[in-house]
Amino acid sequence: MTAFARDLGAQSNAFNARVDQMDRDVDTAMDSWKGEAASATSVRAMSEKLAANHIGSAVVTLADTFNTYGARLGGYRSALLSIVDGDIPAAGMTVDDQGNVTAPQVPGARAGDLLAYLLQAQLDSQAADFQARVKELLTQFADGETQAAQAISSGLQELTGYRQHPDGAPVRPQLQAILDGGAQPPKDTKQFHDFWESLTPAEKDALYRHDRYIGNRDGMPAVDRDYYNRETLGDELTRARSAAAQADALRAQHPDWAVGNNVPAPNKPGAIFDDRLAYEAWKSRYDAALNGTRSLPDLQAVDKAVGGKPDRKLLLLDTQTGRQAHAVVAVGDPDTATHVSVTAPGLNTTVHGAITGMSEEATNMRLEALRQLQSTPGHAHETVSAIAWIGYDAPQIPGLDDSGRSLAGAWGVSHDDLARTGACSLVAFYDGIGAAHDGGPAHLTAIGHSYGSLTTGLALQQPGSHGVSDALFYGSPGIEAATPQQLQLQPGHVYAMETPDDPIQLTYDAPPFVHAGAPLLPYPFNVVAEGGLSVLDASGAGQFGPNPATNPEFTRLATGPASVPDGRGGAINLDGAHGHSDYPRQGSNNLPRTTGYNIAAVVAGLADQAIPGS
Structure with missing residues (x-):
């Protein structure tokens, strides 16, 4: 069975390679083919690819079935042969096809010879032990054969169904209404989860063809989010790379036009020149190609983050709805993990x-976090999933080279508008984790850094119960909350860190200094400064509440160097953190810093082992 599984796997790999080549061929053709027919062909190609994916998945599942049960049955067989061909004959005993073991007869055992009787009893007991082991293995082998037959039959039935109907059976009326635009999937995360779980694989594919961003829906199981978002990533990455190649080719045709040199003068009524028409046609194609590359750096970064890493799941990919691209990556499976963290x-x-x-x-x-769990009695089998959440438009201050965006970013980072918008998305993401989690709820930790701590704090204040057990803020400008209760958390379950040299402290120290210094400026700068400060004060600039790291209502954790037990009788020396960005970064020798150790302790539900701050 295992040899057949290997052969089946090889055939599946060859099939998948041909499907991938077909997909690349279609993408190449789409580079120069536009219009309604091209769009229809692209949609059909996607349908064919999804159908092929299902066939490939069914074959892989079948191969896994043969491999799993082959190994299991092989183990039973080896154990049986070891007893039947080795142990039993060596003991001078025999075994029949039903597993009954017979001990040799000791002369005199039935004639009253006590020594012979005791020896016979010992042999009969040994035979009974052999028989129990043989019959247990025979039962396990028979049960395994039955289970294997059922699993193989189910796999073959699924494969036959896809062979006859690659696109799957017709969808149900409820889903067809969505595909026709007359209805929408449920918005509530729990209702969406239940709806999604009721769909067949073909129906899920149909919904994906209808909405290429369906994998971003909160409440969908992580494995499906990852599958469909990786499909979208591959498609968008191929298109963006193709657009980049086209832009390079057009730039090579007219390098002067690409930088705005030697551009023909605009045509006028009665004065139409071919060189201007050629330029306008070129410019239209060049602008379209450049626009197609807009998200290429983001897509390449996401591909680097998840490509070839099956332990990571792409839970969100959105290059369309925000001013910036959004992406969310989970390390580990949040649907099955005991402990889950989300960092904004x-x-x-x-x-x-x-x-x-x-x-x-x-x-x-x-x-x-896993190391700490494995070193703590009673927690060795607990699991962890850590999620990097870039699901909102964070404020941007690119620098003096882009003063317009920098001014807008300065306004954004000093106000909570962007954080409030992000909080709505973040709290829905929390809800989705709870809706999709297998079994009981996970221990969920909300983590926020810098302006992301404000976003996290506002998310936790949204109405409803969002399944968050603990919150951790570091390098925070404020969270617009002063107590755990405002965050809908229990006392003792909100933690904060701030390094001594974190410039975020200026958020709290600078306003009084600036207000005191403004009147001392020479005229008319004092008037301008005081007027500007009045406008900022009226707009709520920088007014995000008390510093979480100095708030006695929250638990402050250490950031300086420390030593902690390694779980094996020794100690681990941890580097301290500095500045605004060290908190989650590794220290020397690729070990966590004190801040990283503390983050992991809170996430693992072992906050009592975290290093307290002063």
Whole structure:
């Protein structure tokens, strides 16, 4: 069975390679073919690819079935042969086809010879033990054969169904209404989860063809979100790379036009020149190609974060709805993990600049949380999933080279508008984790850094119960809350960290200093400064509440160097954190810093082992 499974796997790999080649061929054709017919062909190609994916998945499942049961039955067989061909004959006994074991007869045992009687009793007991082991293995083998036959039959039936109807059976009226535009999937995360789980694989594919971003829906199981979002990632990445190649080719045709040089003068009535018409046609194609590359850096970063990493799940990919691309990556399976964390970042966070690093930080934190769990009696079998959440438009201050965006970003980071918008998305994400989690609820920790802590704090204040057990804020400008109860959390379950040299402290120290200094400026700068400060004060600039790290209602955790037990009788020396960004980063020798250790302790539900601050 296992040999057949290997052969089936090889055939599946060859089939998948041909499907991938077909997909690349279609994408190549789409580069130069536009219009309604091209769009229809693209949709059909996607349908064919999804159908092929189902066939490939069914074959892989069948191969896994043969491999799993082959190994299991092989184990039973080896154990049986070891007893039947080895132990039993060596003991001078025999066994029949039903597993009955017979001990040799000791002369005199039935004639009253006590020694012979005792020896016979010992042999009969040994035979009974052999027989019990043989019959148990025979029963396990028979049960395994039955289960294997049922699983193989089910797999073959599924494969036959896809062979006859690659696109799947006709969808149900409820789903057809959605596909026709007359209805919408449920908006409530729990209702959506139940609706999604009721669909067949073909119906899920039909919904994906209808909405290429269906994988972003909160409440969908993580494995399905990852599957469909990776499909979208591959499709968008192929298109963006194709657009980049087209832009390069057009730039090579007219490098001067690409930088605005030697552009023909505009045509006028009665004065139409071919060179201007050629330029306008070129410019239209060039602008379209450049627009197609807009999200390429983000898509490449996401691909780097999840590509070839089956332990990571792409829970959200959105290059369409926000001013910036959004992406969410989970390390570990949040649907099955005992402990789940969601980290929201802050100022200047972008997908292309941060998703890879945040995913690595999530990986390191998860490993540290697992280490702490395995070193703590009673927690060794608990699991962890750490999620990097870039699901909102974080404020951006690119610098002096882009003063317009920097001014807008300065306004954004000093006000809570962006955080409030992000909080709505974040709290829905929390709800989705709860709706999709297998069994009982996970221990969910909400983590916020910098402006992301404000977003997290506002999310926790949204109406309803969102399943969050603990919250941790670091480098925070404020969360517009002063007590755990305002965050709908229990006392002792809100934690905060701030390094001594974190410039975020200026958020709290600077306003009084600026207000005191403004009147001392020479005229007319004092008038301008006081007027500007009045406008900012009236708009609520920077007024995000008390510092969580100094709030006695919250638990402050350490950020300086520390030593902690390694679980094996030794100690681990942890580096301290500095500045505004060190909190989740590894220290020397690729070990967590004190802040990383504390983050992992809270996430693992072991906050009593965290290092307290002063």
